[in-house]
Amino acid sequence: MAMKKRRYALVIDSRKCINCKACVVACKAENDVPVGNFRNWINEDRQGEYPKLRIDFEPEQCHHCESPSCARVCPTGATWQRKDGIVLVNYDECIGCRYCMIACPYDARYFHEESGTVHKCTLCNHRVDRGDVPACVETCPSKVRIFGDLEDPASRIHELLATRRYHVKEPQTGNGPQLYYLL
């Protein structure tokens, strides 16, 4: 039987985000992220002054780009992309040159001091491979995050992207980011 093609992605309904940062905490615990580093974060966009104030919250992390510029520049191939779209770092091959950090237009990577290598969101590939959703998705109390397979017509994210309006961040980078923000 031929392997089914998969393309994992995240849909983010950021208007529901209340900035509780449960996803950030969950990610830190799940992936042992050192103090001061983050694999995901919440952007705040403020407009106006109190009482006429509006703040938009927008979760962000590695976009698991269609053509990841981080992987392109990596001199050893330590940064690579799985067939299902997840972009990973092979820590054994990483020499810690940090070229990928500079090449990522979304500043999604950090330098892991202890190991001297570069880390970032893995889309919880260890969980996804056993059939679970990423930790941030599981924990979000307002159901902002929807994880799924774009190639699966029966999936929730397939339906959302077919019926709702959305945008991706800075498409002009040419990276083909795969975090879809609902409008």
Add this chain to the structure above:
Amino acid sequence: MHEVNWGLLIVVYLFLGGLSAGLFFAAGLANYLEVDGKPAYPRIARMGALLAPWPVAIGSGLLILDLGNWYRFYKLFTHFRWESPMSIGSYLLTIFTVIAFVYAFSWLPEDWRQKLFSKVPPTWKLVHRLNVDISAHRKTIAMVGFPFSIGVGIYTGVLLGAVSARPFWNTNLVAQMFLFSALSSGAAALLLAMVLDKRNPIEAHETKFLITLDIVFIVLELFIILPYLIHGTLSVLAVKQALWLILGGPYTLVFWVFFMGLGLLVPLGIEVYELAPSLLKGKPFHGDRNLALAASGLVIFGGFLLRYIFVYAGQASSFHKMGMLH
């Protein structure tokens, strides 16, 4: 603002790599020039050849130390990734360094060479077999090395220019800018070394040659910087915002006053002032020692600053969050 992932060591590395490329190029060129069938600048050729390998060797050492896992640097050579400028550059730099050392060896005076090999234990037969005179092959080695020296000069720019995520760098002009800056730094460093060498005082025709070479390179560099600025300010928003870093933003003073002014236009002025009388009015060229010292020192300083500004300002430029800078 965006954090800095590449710091001063990278600046030094890019500068030293370019400096070696420039030294090799100027020395190789001097080796080819002849007057009445005799080498025109043998001392320049020798000085440049002996100096060229060292900056890049030191620079590569610094780069390795800057890695998160320096002992894994060999992995750069167990992979070849043609899409990664750093991968291609590592090979290029290594080959160039080897050629530069071989070239320096071909210029070693006989007695220096014997002294060097007398330090090697006599039982190391294989090493002693290298004790041969290859001075007859200087021109060939220089010819083989030229493309690699140009390649290294370009590479130091491409390493930054190929990063599409940083609008400050992402133009094809950065490669040429770094190349001409490297060639100019090389010519200036050679002039500086020759002037400082008190045992063999530099002669007027040698100063004239190096100054002329440097003027050509500085002018070429200017012809790249101007379109870089003009094109950038006429470009899309992300590039315009990136250019703001040197047009009003935090790097404006260091770019205009210290790099463009002190590092480029002032030395160019000094060199033109020195050369003009002999070029235009046919007067004999004298070559003032202090002016040569000042001009060459400033050019080297400017070459360093160019790398500094590009490495730091480039990392601060981005497709997003840039709006916050204003």
